[in-house]
Amino acid sequence: MKTLTKFLTIAAMALPLPALADPTACDPGEEVLKFSVVTALKGHPKGEAALAYAAVINSELDGRYCVEVYGKSDLYPDDDTLFTALREGDAHFAMPAFAKTSSFSAKADIFNLPFLFDGPLHVLEFLQSDTIDQIGDDFVDDGFAVLGYASNGMRQFSATVPMRSPGDAEGMSFRVSSGSPITAAVLNIMGVTPVKLKFADVYDNLDNGTVQGQENTYANIEKMGFYEVQAAVTETNHTYIGYPMIASLSFLDSLDAETRSVFVNSAKLVLHERNRFAFELNQLSRQNILDDDGIIIRLSDGELQEWRDAFAPVLTEFKSSIGDEFVDAAIAINAAADPFN
Incomplete structure (x- = not known):
């Protein structure tokens, strides 16, 4: 590396x-x-x-x-x-x-819909x-x-406990950046309470325990030091910033x-x-976290599928409020994308 x-x-x-x-x-x-x-x-x-x-x-x-x-x-x-x-x-x-x-x-x-896109490219x-x-x-x-x-890149979850499955943070409070009902629905599936906080206030609230987790890109997590006050970052790549x-x-x-x-x-x-x-x-930030003794959990294919299956109902629930044709176009573009060729 x-x-x-x-x-x-x-x-x-x-x-x-x-x-x-x-x-x-x-x-x-x-x-x-x-x-x-x-x-x-x-x-x-x-x-x-x-x-x-x-x-x-x-x-x-x-x-x-x-x-x-x-x-x-x-x-x-x-x-x-x-x-x-x-x-x-x-x-x-x-x-x-x-x-x-x-x-x-x-x-x-649309960018709050979990696992709509396969990756940043x-x-x-x-x-x-x-x-x-x-x-x-x-x-x-x-x-x-x-x-x-x-x-920017794809969001990862972090918390004061290591998370390998969606229910591992049940009962905790997570910082959110907006009042999006989609994000609230995702966290509800996890048994997590959303707390809206400004970006500049996230570190202090993680540090003092007001919230116990958050979701962000590696660049945000590293530059703001969020990983320093979390047990681990779980690499889910679930949504995009x-x-x-x-x-x-x-x-x-x-x-x-x-x-x-x-x-x-x-x-x-x-x-x-x-x-x-x-x-x-973002890859540089990911490596910087590891170099500073931060912990990143890489999920197995089976574990990642558990997250995907848990959040699948969110797309069905919110697709029409965003726009059926708009979401369908994004799904088609994602399916046709071949970013490495």
């Missing part, structure tokens, strides 16, 4: 994008634009994508605009205050988790399809434009056509390139 880690590190460093943005490098006279994310900036798929986007804009529109990127919720958490700030021009770009956007688009809840096939545009179309009525979709990159329509509509195209097309370019490396960044 040491060799793999070294290879992946070199691969990430070789990404053909401009140097990461320096938030302090704005020149006098430039219009400062603020990009808010809740994760770490460096070494995290979301943070890296935001920095890369800022670097492109700060180069292409040098002297006119300067994008400053704020990480770890230093500017806004992913809640109503963020969306208000975007509408009022106090922030200009953000990448909230899909779980935070179901009020704008019921279709965004299968999700990328869906993100690159025309079908995903239906989510972006729903955002317009709320005053937002979706510039693209940033990938990704982020629509959004901007306010009022900001974009204030631009001339040429300038607007720079903001829009740069987002597509950066996200296409960065999403290729989200898998590698």
